Amino acid sequence: MACQERDPTERRIAKPVSLVAFWPVALYLLCMLDEIVNAVRNCRSCVVLTGAGISAESGVPTFRGSEGLWGKFKPEELATMAAFISNPKIVWEWYKWRRQVVGEVKPNPGHYALRYLQQWFDQFTLVTQNVDGLHRAAGSENILELHGNIYRNKCLDCNHQFSEDMDIDPDNIPSCPHCGGKIRPDVVWFGEMLDPQIINKAFSESEQTELFFSIGTSAIVHPAASLPITAKRQGATLVEINPEMTPLSGLADYYVSAKSGEFLPTLIERLKQTSPPG
Ligand code: BV8
Ligand code: ZN
Numbered sequence: 605m606a607c608q609e610r611d612p613t614e615r616r617i618a619k620p621v622s623l624v625a626f627w628p629v630a631l632y633l634l635c636m637l638d639e640i641v642n643a644v645r646n647c648r649s650c651v652v653l654t655g656a657g658i659s660a661e662s663g664v665p666t667f668r669g670s671e672g673l674w675g676k677f678k679p680e681e682l683a684t685m686a687a688f689i690s691n692p693k694i695v696w697e698w699y700k701w702r703r704q705v706v707g708e709v710k711p712n713p714g715h716y717a718l719r720y721l722q723q724w725f726d727q728f729t730l731v732t733q734n735v736d737g738l739h740r741a742a743g744s745e746n747i748l749e750l751h752g753n754i755y756r757n758k759c760l761d762c763n764h765q766f767s768e769d770m771d772i773d774p775d776n777i778p779s780c781p782h783c784g785g786k787i788r789p790d791v792v793w794f795g796e797m798l799d800p801q802i803i804n805k806a807f808s809e810s811e812q813t814e815l816f817f818s819i820g821t822s823a824i825v826h827p828a829a830s831l832p833i834t835a836k837r838q839g840a841t842l843v844e845i846n847p848e849m850t851p852l853s854g855l856a857d858y859y860v861s862a863k864s865g866e867f868l869p870t871l872i873e874r875l876k877q878t879s880p881p882g
Pocket of ligand 1: 655656660667668672683733734735791792795796797798823824826828845846864
């Protein structure tokens with residue numbers, strides 16, 4: 605169910621030359637920007653899906669790409685149940701290191717911009733693949749954390765969740781006080797089902813939304829990568845923000861080749877200039 609005013613056959617691609625301080629944007633990005641501003645103003649519902657890219661400007665390594673985590677570590681050796689069963693120590697060392705990295709960074713203008721974007725919609729759903737908790741730290745509400753949260757722990761056997769910050773010693777992994785099972789990070793590993801409540805909510809919002817933003821994700825990992833496709837299939841306007849093209853770019857109504865921490869604040873500024881929320 606697309607917002608009125610947009611010509612569905614038209615697809616726009618913009619490649620900004622550079623986005624220097626305070627986001628002067630190239631003219632052709634400006635017209636793309638205004639069309640996205642119109643889409644925001646004409647739509648009453650919006651779903652935003654984020655990936656590691658939105659936290660890149662905060663200093664959190666992404667997964668793919670030359671500096672990505674998967675460049676140094678193999679997901680099947682660290683982010684799977686089999687890896688934890690065979691070597692819980694190395695898995696916990698990796699998650700302790702990532703907790704430390706995430707613990708030292710702050711949300712960036714991209715995270716804060718999404719907090720503001722929420723005000724322009726009657727129905728707004730922020731869905732993230734990130735386990736870094738930076739959206740919450742930026743003040744966003746009702747976030748659907750598809751793949752869990754790196755600060756939480758749970759029992760491998762009885763799934764009891766422990767939200768208090770446990771300083772896990774990989775050489776002496778604590779056991780669950782309820783069943784004696786091993787404590788693991790409360791994240792979704794490859795081959796594991798997502799929390800049905802969370803993923804079903806994400807799909808039902810994507811099936812009804814008028815506008816869908818896919819931001820900072822390589823759109824490869826499923827079922828998350830199916831959300832924008834579901835939204836597009838039911839007629840939503842699809843905006844992708846990513847410096848690099850992804851398998852989704854061909855489907856997007858607007859592909860913005862820009863960093864989210866630069867483009868999203870520009871979008872909010874432009875929205876404020878053209879129309880206060882509500
Ligand atoms: C499951 C938590 C049921 C842990 C993660 C269908 C087809 C093919 C495969 C499958 C399928 N269905 C299921 C599978 C298997 C698998 C899968 O999708 N495999 C992939 C690799 C093909 N999916 C699963 O296993 C899922 N479970 O399906 O269960 C089931 C079970 C068994 C068999 C069948 C079904 C569970 C998936 C969740 C795994 N857990 N994370 C942890 O973090 O340690 S996934 C993890 O990797 C992240 O959460 C995220 O989802 C993914 C990384 O992707 P991105 O976030 O997009 O990051 P990436 O680095 O790839 O890209 C960053 C992008 O940002 C880049 O494009 C870059 O250009 C851009 N960028 C960079 N800087 C910026 C920027 N953008 C904007 N601004 C910038 N400044
Ligand atoms: Zn237990």
